[in-house]
Structure formats: structure tokens, C-alpha cells
Amino acid sequence: MKARATVHSALDVERIRRDFPILSLKVNARPLVYLDNAATTQKPLQVLNAMQGYYTLSNANVHRGIHYLSARATELYEDAHIRAAQFFGAKSMQEMVFTKNATEALNLAAYSLTQSLRPGDEIVLTFMEHHSNIVPWQQLALQRGLKVRFVPIQSNGQLDVHVLDEMLSERTKIVGVVHASNVLGTINDVKSIARRAHKAGAKVVVDGAQSAPHVKVDVRELDCDFFAFSGHKMLGPTGIGGLYGKQELLERLPPFLFGGDMIREVHATHSKWNDLPWKFEAGTPPIAEAVGLHAAMDYLNALDLDRVHAHEQMLVFRALNGLAKMPGVHVLGPLDARARTGLVSFETPSVHPHDLAEVLNAQGIGIRGGHHCAMPLAEHLNLKNGSARASFYVYNSLSEVDALLAGVKKALKLFG
Amino acid sequence: MYAENILDHYKNPRNKGVLENPSVTHEEFNPLCGDRIRLQLKVDAQGTIVCARFLGTGCAISQASASMLVEQAEGKTLKEVRAWSKEDVLDWLGIPIGPVRLKCALLALDTLKNALEILNKMNPSVVQGARP
Ligand SMILES: Cc1ncc(COP(=O)(O)O)c(C=O)c1O
Numbered sequence: 001m002k003a004r005a006t007v008h009s010a011l012d013v014e015r016i017r018r019d020f021p022i023l024s025l026k027v028n029a030r031p032l033v034y035l036d037n038a039a040t041t042q043k044p045l046q047v048l049n050a051m052q053g054y055y056t057l058s059n060a061n062v063h064r065g066i067h068y069l070s071a072r073a074t075e076l077y078e079d080a081h082i083r084a085a086q087f088f089g090a091k092s093m094q095e096m097v098f099t100k101n102a103t104e105a106l107n108l109a110a111y112s113l114t115q116s117l118r119p120g121d122e123i124v125l126t127f128m129e130h131h132s133n134i135v136p137w138q139q140l141a142l143q144r145g146l147k148v149r150f151v152p153i154q155s156n157g158q159l160d161v162h163v164l165d166e167m168l169s170e171r172t173k174i175v176g177v178v179h180a181s182n183v184l185g186t187i188n189d190v191k192s193i194a195r196r197a198h199k200a201g202a203k204v205v206v207d208g209a210q211s212a213p214h215v216k217v218d219v220r221e222l223d224c225d226f227f228a229f230s231g232h233k234m235l236g237p238t239g240i241g242g243l244y245g246k247q248e249l250l251e252r253l254p255p256f257l258f259g260g261d262m263i264r265e266v267h268a269t270h271s272k273w274n275d276l277p278w279k280f281e282a283g284t285p286p287i288a289e290a291v292g293l294h295a296a297m298d299y300l301n302a303l304d305l306d307r308v309h310a311h312e313q314m315l316v317f318r319a320l321n322g323l324a325k326m327p328g329v330h331v332l333g334p335l336d337a338r339a340r341t342g343l344v345s346f347e348t349p350s351v352h353p354h355d356l357a358e359v360l361n362a363q364g365i366g367i368r369g370g371h372h373c374a375m376p377l378a379e380h381l382n383l384k385n386g387s388a389r390a391s392f393y394v395y396n397s398l399s400e401v402d403a404l405l406a407g408v409k410k411a412l413k414l415f416g
Numbered sequence: 417m418y419a420e421n422i423l424d425h426y427k428n429p430r431n432k433g434v435l436e437n438p439s440v441t442h443e444e445f446n447p448l449c450g451d452r453i454r455l456q457l458k459v460d461a462q463g464t465i466v467c468a469r470f471l472g473t474g475c476a477i478s479q480a481s482a483s484m485l486v487e488q489a490e491g492k493t494l495k496e497v498r499a500w501s502k503e504d505v506l507d508w509l510g511i512p513i514g515p516v517r518l519k520c521a522l523l524a525l526d527t528l529k530n531a532l533e534i535l536n537k538m539n540p541s542v543v544q545g546a547r548p
Contacts, residue, residue, distance in 0.1 A: 352475035354449060354520065358418065370449065385450040385474070414423065415476070 030364030038391035050295035080290035089218035105228035105243035119145030157333035179211035184333030185340035236296035240289035312342030343391035425480035442531035
């Protein structure tokens with residue numbers, strides 16, 4: 001099919017860009033083209049203003065004082081939990097634990113879930129996982145004599161679910177899977193994976209760091225037991241992320257971090273835990289960051305994640321088409337834009353990804369080059385130098401994709 | 417961006433290859449980037465590097481700096497190359513290197529330093545230049 005001359009975006013990019021002053025920066029005398037959104041996204045004024053507003057007029061510690069400001073801060077902090085619970089379709093804020101980032105959320109799930117496991121019990125992960133959904137399991141497995149197994153990836157960038165089916169047994173206690181790959185862009189069918197895992201009696205932990213910003217997530221529809229995300233990858237501030245967990249599981253599992261706020265009673269030799277979700281939030285939490293995350297989720301809700309996804313698919317379609325035409329470029333992951341989030345990774349055997357990133361930077365374009373914190377994946381796919389990755393978001397335009405394509409062409413020529 | 421000299425050394429590396437009877441062979445690897453450099457030196461009894469060769473894969477910065485380093489090393493005494501520092505390598509490269517790329521730029525120098533350590537254990541007097 002021939003591409004049509006004009007493409008209409010699902011989003012009003014010009015208008016959105018006005019909320020992100022950082023995007024008007026000049027880098028190396030060129031307009032900044034920010035294509036490293038999978039690493040972290042920029043923050044709209046709405047988020048920055050919400051955080052400044054909190055510190056200006058509402059700052060206090062939470063759950064402690066009975067004075068006006070403490071009550072105000074507590075209310076704002078709890079409201080952020082309510083918004084996050086709604087955003088992901090959780091039953092209530094009891095199921096929404098705030099953490100520092102997705103990594104801490106995955107560490108929480110890994111620690112709490114493995115405390116009752118026995119030597120020989122198995123954890124099934126995939127070769128698509130980010131280090132943050134490998135290393136916690138691997139280390140706990142070493143401590144407790146558990147076995148970690150990995151589901152392979154097919155040449156089309158999809159998980160081989162038949163191998164998953166073969167791996168699942170009564171020994172499988174946990175299945176950990178990335179919802180959207182930060183390297184391949186693949187969106188995994190978590191719902192079907194969860195159904196298979198549950199049939200074997202395993203719990204399902206989903207790394208949603210790269211799906212939460214880009215597609216509508218409904219944890220009850222997916223029927224996962226845990227879902228981890230990072231605020232900074234979805235227009236929010238750094239320093240906050242979260243873990244959705246099914247209430248009956250969170251009630252049953254032991255806490256991960258200990259200290260103030262997570263306790264109801266403390267005695268010299270034992271303690272009693274606080275109610276959910278506070279049982280899993282020890283110490284003074286990231287309050288301003290929670291307020292910022294709340295504003296980021298409001299912003300995404302107003303844009304509508306279905307439109308966000310449609311907009312990104314348009315950008316990815318253009319990028320995939322352009323890269324596929326270039327000799328010396330090998331695109332990773334599914335070739336169908338509909339099976340992806342808004343990122344494209346590719347190999348250029350004649351140019352090291354760091355060199356490519358450097359050449360693009362000279363033209364004001366920011367991409368990522370390397371193994372993207374997924375070394376087992378790079379090894380599995382035999383990518384010696386890793387890959388280059390351009391990742392898009394709500395404020396990126398088709399002309400920025402064209403700038404990327406022109407830059408890649410230029411680098412190939414320079415090194416050819 | 418990349419100066420001509422870096423691209424030139426990257427595309428036409430000097431002294432790339434393997435030595436028959438090296439005094440020392442040493443390899444370093446940077447798993448973060450996948451950069452790899454293997455360095456070989458042939459040293460005479462006076463402590464002069466008569467031959468230096470490298471093999472490697474990786475980004476232009478890592479491979480160009482290796483090429484520049486082996487080119488500079490030939491004919492120098494071990495005492496002279498022992499004094500090389502980060503600044504010398506950055507001088508050869510001639511472009512500003514950001515903090516993230518510094519590891520790439522200095523991989524060759526690290527390989528050389530560790531090769532000298534090995535030589536030093538085998539034959540301290542040659543390396544330290546305690547010769548008449
Ligand atoms: C798929 C995936 N999981 C987890 C993480 C970890 O996120 P954070 O560093 O915010 O904890 C990332 C971020 O790079 C990611 O891409």
C-alpha cells in the first residue's frame with residue numbers, strides 16, 4: 001500500500017510542545033530533537049507547577065502531624081495514590097504502593113514473594129527483561145537456592161510462548177515479564193501469559209516501566225499479580241514509581257523495607273505492620289514527587305492514552321519504513337508498528353552505536369546507543385555492540401523522525 | 417563531532433596486527449560498550465619498544481585512540497610511555513570527550529598500563545629504565 005501524502009496525528013503536537021519549554025533548546029546550534037524518551041521523558045509545566053505549588057503552599061511531613069499543613073500534605077499524598085490506582089485500574093489505593101522507581105518496585109515484589117519459597121522452586125523470566133527485572137530475582141535465587149529460567153525470543157521479536165508452556169510446572173512459583181520491551185518495543189500479551197502462569201499456580205510480576213507511559217493499562221484486565229512503573233518515564237518527576245499488587249497478596253506478604261510509617265505498633269522485640277499500602281512504604285516518602293506524578297497522570301488522561309499510542313504508531317511507522325530502506329541498517333523487533341510501543345532500535349554494523357549517537361548529537365538529536373540495560377538480550381540476539389535506539393513520545397513530530405533518518409544516513413556515509 | 421584525524425585512524429588503523437614473539441600481550445574489555453583492545457609490545461634489552469601492535473573492536477574513539485597510542489609507542493622507552501597520562505591521550509584525540517565517552521578514550525591507555533604492570537613483574541629493571 002502506498003503511504004498517503006498527508007498524515008493526521010491523533011495529537012496536537014504543536015500545542016503539546018508549548019507545555020515543554022525544554023524542547024525549544026538549541027543543541028549544537030540546532031533545534032533539540034529529543035528521542036531518548038525510553039530513558040526518561042521531559043516534564044510539562046503542569047507537573048513542574050504542581051510540585052512548586054506543593055512546596056510553596058502545602059509542604060509538611062505526612063501521616064504524622066495533626067496540624068493544618070501535615071493534614072494538607074497527607075491529603076495530597078493520598079490523592080496521588082488514588083489517582084495512580086485509578087490510572088491503572090486497581091480496586092483501591094490499598095493496592096497502590098509508591099516506591100522510588102520501577103527498580104525498587106520490582107525489588108519489593110521479588111523480596112516479598114521469595115521469602116516463602118523453597119530450594120528448587122522456579123522463577124521464569126524472559127530474555128527481553130531489563131536488568132531491573134533480572135538481577136533482583138537472580139540474587140534472591142542465589143540466596144535461597146531457587147532456579148531462574150528464561151523464555152527465548154523468536155526472530156520476529158516476540159516471546160516464544162510454547163517454550164513458556166513447557167517451562168511451567170508445579171515448581172514454577174513466579175513468572176516475571178516485561179509488558180513492553182525497552183529495546184525491541186514489543187508489547188507482550190501479558191493477559192495470555194498470566195492465564196498460563198496462573199494455571200500452573202504461579203504469581204505474575206509485570207515490569208510496566210515501558211508500557212505505562214504508552215498504552216492504556218488495566219491491571220485487572222491483564223490479571224497480573226504485580227505491576228511496576230516509574231514516574232519519570234511518563235512525564236512525572238524522578239524519585240517516584242510504584243507497584244500495584246493484588247490486595248490479598250499485599251496483605252499476606254512480608255514487608256520489604258522497615259522503619260517509620262510502615263508500622264502500627266513497635267515493641268522492643270517485635271512490631272505490627274501498618275495498613276495497606278503504608279505497610280510497604282517505610283520512612284518519609286517522596287511527597288512532592290507524588291504530587292508531580294498525580295499531575296503527570298492527569299496530563300496523560302487529558303491527552304488520552306489511546307491517542308498517545310496512535311500518535312506513536314504513526315511515528316514508528318515512518319521510522320521503520322525509512323530505516324528499512326537504508327542498506328547497512330538492521331531493525332530489531334517486530335516489523336509491524338501495531339505490535340510496538342513508540343521506539344525503534346536498530347543495528348548499523350559499520351557504525352558503533354556510540355559513534356552514531358555522537359554524530360546525531362552534533363545535529364541536536366538525542367538518541368541512546370548501547371545495550372540499554374538488557375545485556376542478556378544483547379547476548380541472546382548476538383548484538384556485540386548493542387544497538388541504537390530512538391524512542392518517541394507525545395511531543396515528537398514526523399519532521400523529527402525525518403531529521404533522525406537524515407542523520408542516520410549522514411553517519412552511514414561518514415563511516416562508510 | 418569527529419575530527420578528521422579520528423575518522424582517519426578509525427578507518428585506517430596504524431600498527432593493527434599480531435606480533436610473532438611479543439614481550440607482552442594484554443587485553444582489556446569494556447563490557448558497557450563492547451569495546452575490546454588487545455595490545456602487544458616487543459621490547460629490547462634497553463627497554464625500548466621496538467614494535468607495538470593492537471587488535472580491537474569498538475567505537476571510533478576507542479579504536480582511534482588505540483591506533484594513536486601504538487603509533488606513538490614505537491621507538492619510545494618503557495620509562496617514557498609509563499609517564500603517559502589521560503591528558504596525553506586527550507591531546508592526541510584533539511576533541512572534547514564527555515564523561516560518558518572517557519572510558520572509551522582511555523581503554524587503550526589502561527591496556528598499556530596493565531601491560532606494563534605485567535612486564536614489570538617479569539623484568540622490573542627493564543621497565544623502570546634502571547639502565548646505564
Ligand atoms: C523495561 C524497563 N524496566 C525497568 C526500568 C527501570 O526503571 P527505573 O530505572 O526508573 O527504575 C526501565 C528503565 O530503563 C525499563 O526500560
